[in-house]
Amino acid sequence: MNLRRVLAMARKEVIQIRRDPRSLMVIFAMPIFQLFIFGYGVNLDIKHIPLCVYDRDGTQTSQDLLKQFQATEYFDITQVVESYRDLVRNIDHGTCRVAVVVPPRFTEHLNSDGKASAQALLDASDSNTANIGMGYALGIALAYAARVQVDWQQRQGLPPSVPVVTFQSRTWFNEDLESMANIVPGVVALVMAVVGAFLTSLTIAREWERGTMEQLISTPVSKLEIEIGKLVPYFFIGITDTALCAWAAVRWFDVPFRGSWTVMFGCSVLFLIVVLSLGYLISVVAKSQLAASQAALLTTFLPAFLLSGFIFPIDQMPTVVQWITRVLPARYYVAILRNVFLKGTPVRLMTGDVTALALIAAISITLATRAFQKRLG
Amino acid sequence: MKFLAALTRIRHMLRKEFIQTLRDPRTRFLLIGPPLIQMLVFGYAATLDVKNVTLAVLDLDNTQESRELVGHFSGSRYFHLQKYVERREDLREGIDRGGFLVALEIDSGFARRLRNGQGATVQVLVDCANSNTGLVALGYLNQIGAQFARDYQLDLAQRVAPQIAFSMPRVDLETRPWFNEGLESRWYFVPAVIGNVTMIMVMMLTAFAVVREREIGTLEQIMVTPIRRWEFIVGKTVPFFLIGCFDAGIIALVGTLWFEVPFRGELGVLALGLVVFIFAALGIGLLLSTISSTQQQAMITSMFFIMPMITLSGFATPIPSMPPFFQKLTFINPMRYIMVVLRSVYLKGVGLDILWPQIAALAAFAVVLLGFSVLRFHKSLE
Numbered sequence: 001m002n003l004r005r006v007l008a009m010a011r012k013e014v015i016q017i018r019r020d021p022r023s024l025m026v027i028f029a030m031p032i033f034q035l036f037i038f039g040y041g042v043n044l045d046i047k048h049i050p051l052c053v054y055d056r057d058g059t060q061t062s063q064d065l066l067k068q069f070q071a072t073e074y075f076d077i078t079q080v081v082e083s084y085r086d087l088v089r090n091i092d093h094g095t096c097r098v099a100v101v102v103p104p105r106f107t108e109h110l111n112s113d114g115k116a117s118a119q120a121l122l123d124a125s126d127s128n129t130a131n132i133g134m135g136y137a138l139g140i141a142l143a144y145a146a147r148v149q150v151d152w153q154q155r156q157g158l159p160p161s162v163p164v165v166t167f168q169s170r171t172w173f174n175e176d177l178e179s180m181a182n183i184v185p186g187v188v189a190l191v192m193a194v195v196g197a198f199l200t201s202l203t204i205a206r207e208w209e210r211g212t213m214e215q216l217i218s219t220p221v222s223k224l225e226i227e228i229g230k231l232v233p234y235f236f237i238g239i240t241d242t243a244l245c246a247w248a249a250v251r252w253f254d255v256p257f258r259g260s261w262t263v264m265f266g267c268s269v270l271f272l273i274v275v276l277s278l279g280y281l282i283s284v285v286a287k288s289q290l291a292a293s294q295a296a297l298l299t300t301f302l303p304a305f306l307l308s309g310f311i312f313p314i315d316q317m318p319t320v321v322q323w324i325t326r327v328l329p330a331r332y333y334v335a336i337l338r339n340v341f342l343k344g345t346p347v348r349l350m351t352g353d354v355t356a357l358a359l360i361a362a363i364s365i366t367l368a369t370r371a372f373q374k375r376l377g
Numbered sequence: 378m379k380f381l382a383a384l385t386r387i388r389h390m391l392r393k394e395f396i397q398t399l400r401d402p403r404t405r406f407l408l409i410g411p412p413l414i415q416m417l418v419f420g421y422a423a424t425l426d427v428k429n430v431t432l433a434v435l436d437l438d439n440t441q442e443s444r445e446l447v448g449h450f451s452g453s454r455y456f457h458l459q460k461y462v463e464r465r466e467d468l469r470e471g472i473d474r475g476g477f478l479v480a481l482e483i484d485s486g487f488a489r490r491l492r493n494g495q496g497a498t499v500q501v502l503v504d505c506a507n508s509n510t511g512l513v514a515l516g517y518l519n520q521i522g523a524q525f526a527r528d529y530q531l532d533l534a535q536r537v538a539p540q541i542a543f544s545m546p547r548v549d550l551e552t553r554p555w556f557n558e559g560l561e562s563r564w565y566f567v568p569a570v571i572g573n574v575t576m577i578m579v580m581m582l583t584a585f586a587v588v589r590e591r592e593i594g595t596l597e598q599i600m601v602t603p604i605r606r607w608e609f610i611v612g613k614t615v616p617f618f619l620i621g622c623f624d625a626g627i628i629a630l631v632g633t634l635w636f637e638v639p640f641r642g643e644l645g646v647l648a649l650g651l652v653v654f655i656f657a658a659l660g661i662g663l664l665l666s667t668i669s670s671t672q673q674q675a676m677i678t679s680m681f682f683i684m685p686m687i688t689l690s691g692f693a694t695p696i697p698s699m700p701p702f703f704q705k706l707t708f709i710n711p712m713r714y715i716m717v718v719l720r721s722v723y724l725k726g727v728g729l730d731i732l733w734p735q736i737a738a739l740a741a742f743a744v745v746l747l748g749f750s751v752l753r754f755h756k757s758l759e
Contacts, residue, residue: 023677030681037685041703042694046512050697065548091555092727094717097697110546117549124554125724127565128425129695134552134560135516141550142523148546149530156538194680202673210593289672290585291403294411297577301680302415306422311693313510316428316562321421335475345473 001228005221009229013203017233027199027237031191031245032252038183039253042311046132052079052096054087057106065118068144069100074136087121097123098133110148181256184249185337186310188242189271189330190301195238196275197282197300198293200231204283205292223372231276238272239265249341258344264337267354271333273361275300277368284371304330329364332357386604390612394586398616408582408620409627415574416628420636423566423693427513429457431477435468436461440488442529446499449525450481455517468502478504479514491529556724564639567632568723569692572715574628575651576658577683579621583662584675587613592671606755614659621655632723641726650718650732653739657711660746667753686712711742 017024053066069075079096081087090096099121110116120137124130207213216226246264249255278299286292306312307321308330314322325331332353339345339353347354399405432450436443451458459477462468468480482500490497501518503511527547534545557564590596599609629647633640661682669675687693689703690712696704707713714735721727729736 020671020674023674026677026681033681034684037688037703041685041689041699041706046695046698048697092721092725092731094721097695110548114546115549116547117551120550120552122552122554123725124557124560125565125720126695127554127557127560127562130554130557131427131560132513132516134554135513135520137552138550139516139519139523141548142520142527145546145548146523146526146530148548149527152546153534190684194677198676198680199673202676206671206673286403288403289676290582290589291407293581293585293672293676294407298411298414298418302418306418312422312424313427315431316424316426317422343473349470349474 001222001224005225006229006232009221009225010232013230013233016203017237024237027195027241028244030194031187031241032248034187034191035184035245035248035253038187042183046129047073048076049074049098049129049133049136050078050096051075052081052087052090052099053077054081054084054099054101056104057102059107061107061110062102065102065106065141065144066100068140069137072136072140074133074140091121091123094123097126097129098137100137181342182338183310184245184253184255185334185341186304186308187249188245188268188337189304189308189310189334191241191245192238192268192272193275193300193304193330195241196234196272197279197296199237200234200276200279201283201286201292201296202289203230203234204280205286205289208283208287209289224369227280227369227372231280234276234279235272238276239268242268242272255341257341259340260347263347263350263354264340267333267336267357270354270357270361271329274329274357274364277361277364281364281368281371284368300330303328304334307331308334310334326356327360329357329360332360383605383608387608387612387615390604390609391615394612394616398586398620408624412574412578412624412628413631415577416570416631417635419570419573420563420567420632423570424562425693426560426562427510427517428454430455430479430510430514430517431459432456433459433468433471433477433480434461435463435465435480435482437485438483438487442488442491443483446483446487446525447481449521449528453517453521455514455521472502472504475504478510479518563636564724565720566692567636567638568719569690569716571625571628571632571651572654572690572712572719573687573692575621575625575655576661576686576712576715578624579617579655579658580662580665580683581676581679582620583614583617583659584665584669584679585672586617587663587666588669588672588675591666607751610663610751610754614663617662618655618659621658622652625651625655638723640723642722643728646729646732647719647722649729650715650722650736650739653736653743654711654715654718656743657739657746660743660750661711663750663754664746667750686710689713690716692716711739711746714738714742 051069053069055062055066066077070077075098079086079090081090081099087099087101091099101119101121103118106116106118118141120134120141122130122134122137204213207216221229242265246257250257279296282295282299283292286295303325304310307314307317307325307328309325310330314325314331317325336350336353336357339350398408434447434450436447447458450456456479462471462480465482468482471477472480480502482502484498484500487497487499499522503514503518531545554560587596590599604612629651632638662679665675665678665682669678689699689707689710691707692712696707696713699707717735718732718739721732
């Protein structure tokens with residue numbers, strides 16, 4: 001291997017990248033833009049669910065119950081309807097996601113039989129909001145029920161009861177339950193996948209498509225020199241992007257950073273090696289930019305987006321899909337990033353993830369180096 | 378006569394496009410493979426279910442009451458009792474390792490305090506590194522706590538004053554999840570994925586096809602032929618329109634047959650919504666092609682747009698929970714409307730009488746985007 005030829009190759013690549021300043025700008029703007037969108041736009045804390053109420057009882061008690069819903073930030077009463085048809089129409093239109101119906105003679109039942117029930121109708125076409133909304137609604141109803149019980153006990157002269165069990169919950173690692181802190185590791189992985197795999201896979205596929213690969217093959221440069229020369233510039237772009245992303249997250253978006261920067265950058269280098277070699281491998285096999293971009297989308301972007309545990313928790317996926325995530329580098333990388341950002345976990349507890357990532361990096365770089373043949377056709 | 382000549386030229390252009398796209402087996406695979414794989418990955422991975430949250434318990438009280446409380450947790454379908462631990466440090470380390478998400482710490486004296494009517498406090502640790510799971514788990518926690526309290530008080534009333542305990546007032550809330558009784562996350566995501574995949578495919582294929590001609594120089598060759606610009610645009614977009622319809626149809630079939638998501642609406646409404654949406658996606662793809670000179674540029678630019686479009690469509694997180702500024706931003710996102718159409722047609726089974734505003738919005742997008750990109754395209758060819 002000749003260092004001069006590697007440098008010449010890298011220089012050619014750098015010139016080519018610099019000729020397209022817009023792409024370069026997009027690449028560096030992307031992490032900040034994504035952080036902004038994901039951090040502020042994605043809000044997994046579901047609040048202000050539009051609620052529709054239908055009070056068929058129309059008494060002080062029923063109004064009292066409905067007031068409990070209004071008092072929380074979880075629900076916003078947007079509609080008060082007078083008929084069942086209006087209620088259905090509102091749910092169909094999506095103007096409200098939950099409807100609470102107090103049946104006729106609710107108060108009467110409560111006073112005579114001691115038992116009364118209201119209904120919560122949930123638009124479960126959005127199952128997550130319905131699930132969380134159901135939890136909120138049940139919580140509100142149970143709190144109301146407890147109050148009614150206590151009132152009754154006092155009237156009956158029984159010993160007044162105090163709340164039986166209180167949970168003192170401490171949420172760890174993300175005390176304010178902010179989605180932002182949770183999203184950053186995923187955004188870093190996503191941006192790296194895009195930069196690493198998409199850019200590199202297209203750069204070689206382009207040489208094939210335009211025929212400049214033949215020219216390259218006719219020069220004395222060896223295949224290893226081509227690989228290193230091609231990848232090094234993108235490696236630096238990727239590392240700069242990661243640093244930019246982490247810096248913006250900590251400085252602008254106030255995401256905590258509790259672990260070690262060495263671990264974070266060490267693992268980022270490993271992940272970058274994986275995506276770069278994957279991109280290289282793809283471009284060698286695909287030979288057309290369209291095919292290369294689709295392959296990069298399927299092998300790096302989708303896993304980083306969907307199968308890394310970034311938005312969708314891995315332990316809720318079907319078992320087979322969980323196995324598949326084990327061979328995907330994004331999963332380990334996101335887990336490590338989450339640890340260093342939020343938990344500050346000592347390295348000894350992450351050896352499994354780091355080893356897996358290193359192993360995948362070694363395998364993919366070997367595959368990439370072997371795949372390229374300095375040959376036409 | 379002039380019109381007939383134009384039609385002939387368009388036909389030739391179309392023929393060229395079809396030959397070019399279908400010639401290579403690898404490209405043929407590209408039309409079906411990636412959308413299918415995306416559909417499967419999205420369909421399986423996209424779930425926000427929170428069931429069987431792993432739980433660890435440190436029971437320092439070890440009485441009937443404390444065990445009953447734990448029983449309330451392990452008996453629910455929300456929590457899965459992973460293990461009992463002996464020491465407080467084990468709780469901390471287990472959460473650090475990710476061995477379990479929620480840890481319950483019952484202090485000694487729990488039962489004594491309950492019997493004295495003092496009320497007892499239970500420490501709970503929740504790993505909120507993934508805040509949705511943490512949030513849902515916290516909700517379950519309060520629910521179970523309230524149920525335990527109610528059962529305990531009822532028990533107490535029966536012991537202290539059995540003669541009147543039966544008349545103790547009880548307020549219940551019956552919950553009825555409509556359209557998706559089992560609260561299946563998959564039913565929510567799979568219809569929406571049809572929109573995601575269709576957008577990604579149509580937009581990228583269109584942008585790439587045009588930019589590729591420009592990049593390898595064949596665009597100039599086409600421009601010296603008698604074909605007019607609008608004929609070229611029609612010839613370029615019609616194949617991708619057809620491919621888009623084909624892909625959307627296939628993935629909709631997969632969603633219905635493979636993932637068994639119920640289809641309750643009318644096929645016509647779904648088809649209408651998707652066709653209008655594909656036009657809008659074509660417009661975006663064409664627009665991208667006018668501002669990109671290389672495929673790499675087209676790729677990076679389309680990734681730049683696709684991610685926010687998916688995020689701000691209400692695909693994974695409901696729009697009403699977004700901050701007001703982002704809620705307004707969603708109105709200029711065509712994905713927002715197709716999500717509503719897809720989910721409503723599939724699960725709610727509603728028709729055009731309710732969905733017309735969404736479809737009208739999509740049509741407006743299609744007209745504006747296509748019109749604008751055709752104008753720009755004219756310019757970029759000059």
